Amino acid sequence: MRVVIAEDLALLREGITQLLTLNDFEVVAAVDDGPSLLAALLEHRPDVAVVDVRLPPTFTDEGLHAVTRARRELPGLPVLVLSQHVEHLYARELLTDHRGGIGYLLKDRVFEVSEFVDAVRRVAAGGTAMDTSVISQLLQRNSTKDSMRSLTTREREVLALMAEGRSNAAVARELCITEKSVSKHTNSIFGKLGLAQSGDDNRRVLAVLAHLNF
Amino acid sequence: MPLSSARWPPWPRADLLTWLRDGLVAARRGLAVALLSQLGAVPLLVLSVVSLGLLPLGVGFITLPIALFAVRGLADLHRRFLGSWCGAAIPSPYRPREGDEFELLDVPSSVRYCRLLLTDRSTWRDLLWLLIDVPVGLLLGLLPGWLMIYGAHGVVATPLFWPLMDPGYGYGLVWPVHSTTTALLSFFQGVGFLLLGFWSSERLLRAHSRISRRLLSPTAEAYLSRRVAELTETRSAAVDAQAAELRRIERDLHDGAQARLVAIGLKLGLASQMFRKDPDTAYRLLADARAASAQALAELRDLVRGIHPPVLAERGLDGAVRALALDLPIPVRVDIDLPGRPEPPVESAGYFAAAEVLANVAKHSAAASAWVRLGYADGRLRLVVGDDGGGGATVREGGGLAGLRRRLAPFDGTLDLESPVGGPTTVTMELPCVL
Numbered sequence: 001m002r003v004v005i006a007e008d009l010a011l012l013r014e015g016i017t018q019l020l021t022l023n024d025f026e027v028v029a030a031v032d033d034g035p036s037l038l039a040a041l042l043e044h045r046p047d048v049a050v051v052d053v054r055l056p057p058t059f060t061d062e063g064l065h066a067v068t069r070a071r072r073e074l075p076g077l078p079v080l081v082l083s084q085h086v087e088h089l090y091a092r093e094l095l096t097d098h099r100g101g102i103g104y105l106l107k108d109r110v111f112e113v114s115e116f117v118d119a120v121r122r123v124a125a126g127g128t129a130m131d132t133s134v135i136s137q138l139l140q141r142n143s144t145k146d147s148m149r150s151l152t153t154r155e156r157e158v159l160a161l162m163a164e165g166r167s168n169a170a171v172a173r174e175l176c177i178t179e180k181s182v183s184k185h186t187n188s189i190f191g192k193l194g195l196a197q198s199g200d201d202n203r204r205v206l207a208v209l210a211h212l213n214f
Numbered sequence: 215m216p217l218s219s220a221r222w223p224p225w226p227r228a229d230l231l232t233w234l235r236d237g238l239v240a241a242r243r244g245l246a247v248a249l250l251s252q253l254g255a256v257p258l259l260v261l262s263v264v265s266l267g268l269l270p271l272g273v274g275f276i277t278l279p280i281a282l283f284a285v286r287g288l289a290d291l292h293r294r295f296l297g298s299w300c301g302a303a304i305p306s307p308y309r310p311r312e313g314d315e316f317e318l319l320d321v322p323s324s325v326r327y328c329r330l331l332l333t334d335r336s337t338w339r340d341l342l343w344l345l346i347d348v349p350v351g352l353l354l355g356l357l358p359g360w361l362m363i364y365g366a367h368g369v370v371a372t373p374l375f376w377p378l379m380d381p382g383y384g385y386g387l388v389w390p391v392h393s394t395t396t397a398l399l400s401f402f403q404g405v406g407f408l409l410l411g412f413w414s415s416e417r418l419l420r421a422h423s424r425i426s427r428r429l430l431s432p433t434a435e436a437y438l439s440r441r442v443a444e445l446t447e448t449r450s451a452a453v454d455a456q457a458a459e460l461r462r463i464e465r466d467l468h469d470g471a472q473a474r475l476v477a478i479g480l481k482l483g484l485a486s487q488m489f490r491k492d493p494d495t496a497y498r499l500l501a502d503a504r505a506a507s508a509q510a511l512a513e514l515r516d517l518v519r520g521i522h523p524p525v526l527a528e529r530g531l532d533g534a535v536r537a538l539a540l541d542l543p544i545p546v547r548v549d550i551d552l553p554g555r556p557e558p559p560v561e562s563a564g565y566f567a568a569a570e571v572l573a574n575v576a577k578h579s580a581a582a583s584a585w586v587r588l589g590y591a592d593g594r595l596r597l598v599v600g601d602d603g604g605g606g607a608t609v610r611e612g613g614g615l616a617g618l619r620r621r622l623a624p625f626d627g628t629l630d631l632e633s634p635v636g637g638p639t640t641v642t643m644e645l646p647c648v649l
Contacts, residue, residue, distance in 0.1 A: 053528070060528040085515055087525050088540040089533060108511050111504050141543050 001124055004046040005030040006037040006063055007082070008055050016050060016110060023117045034062035041070040041077065048101065048124035053083040053090065064090060068097075076100030080123045082107050086131045088138075095128075095209060103129030103165070118170070128165030128205040135163045138212045150192050158185040163208045237412030240419045241358045243299060247422060248355030251347045254288045259344045269328075276319065279327045282337060289340050293430055300423050307336040307432030310443050336436055343429040354422040361411030368404020373397045452624035466517050474510035478503045526565050530555045534565050535588055542576050547585040554649040556595055563625050564588075564597055564645055570618050571599045571641050579603025579639060595645040605637030615641070 003025045007013040010032070017027045029040040033056040041049055049070075055062040067079050078101030081094060086106055094102050101123035109131065110116045119129035139160055142148045151159065154175075161171045168186065172179040190197055195207045261281040268274035290306060297303030311330065317323045331337050372385045376397045384390045385400035386407070432440065485499035518524065526534040532550050539546035555561065568586065575584050581603030589596050609615045609631055619629040626646050633639040 054524070085519065085524050087537050089525065089529070089537040092540070108508050111508055137541065141541075 001048065001121075002026050002028045002044065002046045003120070004028060004037070004040050004044055004049045006032070006034075006040075006049070006051045006055060006066070008032045008052060012107070019110065019113060020050075020117070020120065023113075025120070033057060034066045037063065037066040038070055041066070042073055045074060045077075048078040048080060048120055050080045050082060050120065052107075053081055061090070064093070071097060071100070076126070078123045078126060079103070080105065080120055080129060082110075086134050088134060091130065091134045095206065098203075098206060101126045101128065104134065105129060105131045106133060119165075122165055127167075130164045130205070130209075132160070132164060135160050138163070138209070142212050147193055151189065155185050155189050155192075158182060159189050159208065162186065162189075163205055163212070165205050234412060237358075237362075237415045240415035241362060241411065243295075244355040244357070244415060244419050244422075245359050246295075246355075247351050247419070250288070250292070251351030251355065255344045255347050255351065258285050258288060259341070259348065262341060262344075275321065275324045275328055279324055279331060282331045282340075285337075285340050285344065289343065289430055292426060296423050296427060296430070299419070300427075304427065304431050305437070305440070307339075307430070307436040307440070309334045309336070309436065309439060335433060339429050339433070343426060346425065346429070350425060351422065354418045358411045358415030358418055361407050361414065365404045365406070365408030365411055368400045368407060370404075372400040372404065376400075448623040451620050455621060463517065463521065466513070470513040471510045471517070474506050474513070478506045478510070481506065522562060523565065526561065531561050531564055531588065535568050535586060538565075538569055538572055539586060542572055542584070544576065544581060545583045546572070547583070548588075549586065550588040552588060552590055552595075552649065556645075556647045556649060560595065560625060560645055560647040563622060563627065564595055564643075567618055567622060567627075567629075567643050568597055568599065570614060571643075574607070574614060575599065575601045575603065575639075578607070579605075579637075581637075581639075590649050593646055593648065595647050595649075597643045597645075598640060599643075600638060600640040602638050604635075605633045605639050606635040607631060607633035607639050607641075618643075 001024070003020055005013060005016055005020070005027055007016060007030075013030050013032065017030050020027055028044045028046055031037050031040050035057075037049075037051065037055065049067065051063045051067055053061055053063045055066070064081065067081065071077050071079070076099040079094075080101075080103035081090070082105055083090070084107055086104065091104050094104055103119055103123040105116075105119060109119070122129050139148070139156060157175060158171055161174055166174070168179050168182045172182045175182070187197075189195075193208075193211050195211060258281060261277070262285060265274045265278040265281045268277065286308065293304040293306070309330070368385050372391060376383065376391045379391070381392070382390055386403040388396045388399045388403065391397055391400055481499045481503040485496040485503065488496040488499065523534060525537045529537075532552060535550065536548050539548045556564065568588075572584070572586070575581055579601045581601035584599065584601040587596075587598040607615070609619060609629070615629065615631060622629055622643060622645065628644050630642045631639070632642075
């Protein structure tokens, strides 16, 4: 799978390159600023891009800008955004474009190598990978709502993992339960939150997040 | 257009009523001015002059401060009246008192205060104001009220009761009143006096305000020295706050991230030692080190957020305030209209002010929803935060809002709170800046 990486810290850039190469990705470009990111994305049209939010030359949200512009040219280009901090505002902006895989993770998540690689794969496949801290904050924020309060603790755990973008199988692995009971939980959650069932993984996340007042 | 829509009387009734009410209000205020000028200014003027005369005898040193402080009280009262009647409040012009409190009958302190008071130019301006206010206040204050009363007398009393009066009785220009015709003439004059009273009351009050304002406002010099005192105070507050902030950052780094990094190094060292002998333990140590590094990162992240939130650096006040609103547990309506980005220090001050007020809303207000409005007008950044909670918030010494006001002060920023018990609460903050 072909990847473009954008990260201005050389150490981290090499680290991520190494990590992905070891896990059978092909890193076609590793750039360190916004303009060259945009150029690399348009030139290589990778299967997935791993991008830092803050990049030179402005050291503001240059990475996000480059990604948004590239996605205008290449609709549905899968992008995993990494950041030193997660902001609801950015998560919301990323998710408003419904096409293609989107991920938004804290940089520390690369520590959990297998989970990180899993997230990159999920995004490349058109899925979603949302950081747990975004999700847990959202769940907390909405735990005062009646429909949220009617969820059981287990259902809430399942909902959190689902909102991160994981499939039922991944949720089952994470919680050490069978896939069948996961789908039982998800059905009950969709029922309680009043969400229509949908086959598409990405839409599943969007539906959950939309309900969570995203 | 239907004919009935033609208005009669030619002025709207509500307008006439307002006009009459305004006239009465002004006349009442004029009466207060006149009373103050006679009951307050006369005795205080006499007391001050006598005290000045008694200075050589020594007794004056005791009575003069009392007299002059009373004069200041009266002048300040008048400043407040002028502020509430004509909009712009007049700032106090006095030189700040130095240190210790005035003690009655304590000779050195009295002498010190006499010197302080007599060398302050505003003391002399106050005395001049008293001198002028005694006749002017009486005349301008009473004239409209007198016109109204005399007018009412001419309209009602003279036409009805003139037969009961002395043969020499007259009204206005008709002298004496001895027939129905002359009584009717007095009626029309009375109407004229009444109208004149209503018409003049506000004008005379304004004339009086103009005269008082000239003498009661601070001179340029007094204004500057007050400003210097203010700036000195806010500067020291700013320096203190800055130093405290640096200490907090140093402590957080020292006890938090720094210590964790040491522990990580230690664990990695141990792990590399154990690597061959005891791979299981080494693996556990590596896992520990990874967990500790994640924790160190989390701590650093919080610290950075406390110093300068990344979203503020990346998106400016607009994005940062929207992000704040998203993080609140209740829905917050955000309405931002900024023509540009303020200077970074102002932006930061505005952000932390918004963050603090919103945190208060979340913690104390019990509100179901809140709103934030951020705008710019007349060279001031205006930040208004409102909620539909229980109200009853106060700016208490040592409280969060007082601290916030102190932190805005070095920027010449202001904070106003409106929070009646039962709600709703609105906090309005303004920061002068150029966009």
